Amino acid sequence: MPGPAREVPVIVEVKDTPPADLLRCPDTPEGFPLEEVGELSTATRAAAIRIGKALGVNAGRLRRLVNWIQPGTCPAPGDTAPPR
Amino acid sequence: MIAWILTAARAIRASRQWLTLVVVAAIGAWLYVQYAETRADRDRLLAQADVICAAAGEPLAASIALVDGKPVTVPRGIRCRRKVAGLVAFRDDTERQSAAALAAAMREREGKAAIDARAARDAAEALTSATERMEQADAEAERRNRLDRDWWAAFNDLAGLRAPAR
Numbered sequence: 473m474p475g476p477a478r479e480v481p482v483i484v485e486v487k488d489t490p491p492a493d494l495l496r497c498p499d500t501p502e503g504f505p506l507e508e509v510g511e512l513s514t515a516t517r518a519a520a521i522r523i524g525k526a527l528g529v530n531a532g533r534l535r536r537l538v539n540w541i542q543p544g545t546c547p548a549p550g551d552t553a554p555p556r
Numbered sequence: 557m558i559a560w561i562l563t564a565a566r567a568i569r570a571s572r573q574w575l576t577l578v579v580v581a582a583i584g585a586w587l588y589v590q591y592a593e594t595r596a597d598r599d600r601l602l603a604q605a606d607v608i609c610a611a612a613g614e615p616l617a618a619s620i621a622l623v624d625g626k627p628v629t630v631p632r633g634i635r636c637r638r639k640v641a642g643l644v645a646f647r648d649d650t651e652r653q654s655a656a657a658l659a660a661a662m663r664e665r666e667g668k669a670a671i672d673a674r675a676a677r678d679a680a681e682a683l684t685s686a687t688e689r690m691e692q693a694d695a696e697a698e699r700r701n702r703l704d705r706d707w708w709a710a711f712n713d714l715a716g717l718r719a720p721a722r
Binding site for chain 2: 483485498500501502503504505506507508509510511512514517520521523524525527528529531532535536539540543548549
C-alpha cells in the first residue's frame with residue numbers, strides 16, 4: 473500500500489574552503505648572499521631586521537593558517553629548508 | 557404495619573403496567589444520555605484527530621490510491637499514521653546524524669587545535685632563537701661596523717628565507 477514518501481535527513485557538510493591561491497604555502501625566496509659584506513647604518517640595519525622579522529612571522533602565521541584549513545599542506549620551515 | 561404493606565402491594569399490582577413503563581423509560585433515558593455522551597466524545601476525538609493529521613500533512617479520512625494502476629481504498633487513519641511514524645523516524649534520524657556530524661566536527665577541531673598548538677610553540681621557539689641570533693650578530697656588526705656572513709645568515713634565518721646557493 474502506498475504511503476507518503478519517507479523523509480530522508482539531509483546532513484550537508486559545508487566545506488567552506490577558501491580559494492586555492494589563498495591556501496598556497498608562504499613563498500620562501502632565496503635569501504641574501506652571505507658573501508655580501510657591507511656597511512649599513514644602525515637605523516637601516518634596525519629597519520631591515522624589523523622587516524625581515526615581520527616577513528618571517530607573517531609566513532609562519534600563514535603556514536599555520538593553511539595547515540589549519542588543510543592539515544599537512546605546509547610543513548614547518550625546518551622540514552624543508554636546507555640545514556643552515 | 558402489615559395492613560399498610562398489603563395496601564402498597566395492592567397498589568403496585570394495580571398500576572404495574574405504569575410502573576414497568578416508568579422503569580423502561582428511565583433505562584431508556586439513561587442509555588440515551590450515555591449514547592449522546594459517547595457520540596459527542598467520538599466527534600470531538602475525530603475532530604482532534606483531523607486537526608492533528610492535518611498538522612502532520614496527511615488527511616485522516618479514507619482515500620483512494622492507485623496501486624499498480626488499480627484503485628485501492630486506503631482506510632481512514634492509515635496515511636496519517638504512516639506520516640506521523642515517518643516524521644518521528646525522520647526526527648530520530650536527523651538527531652542521530654546531527655549528533656554524529658557535530659561529534660566528528662568537534663573531534664576534527666580538537667585534532668587541528670592540538671596540531672596547531674604544537675606548530676605555534678615550535679614557531680615561537682624558532683622565532684626566539686632566530687631573534688637572539690640576530691641580536692648577537694647585529695651587536696657584532698655594530699661593534700665592527702661591518703656586516704659579515706653571520707649577520708646575513710641570521711637575517712635570512714629570521715626572515716624565513718632560504719639559504720643562498722653559495
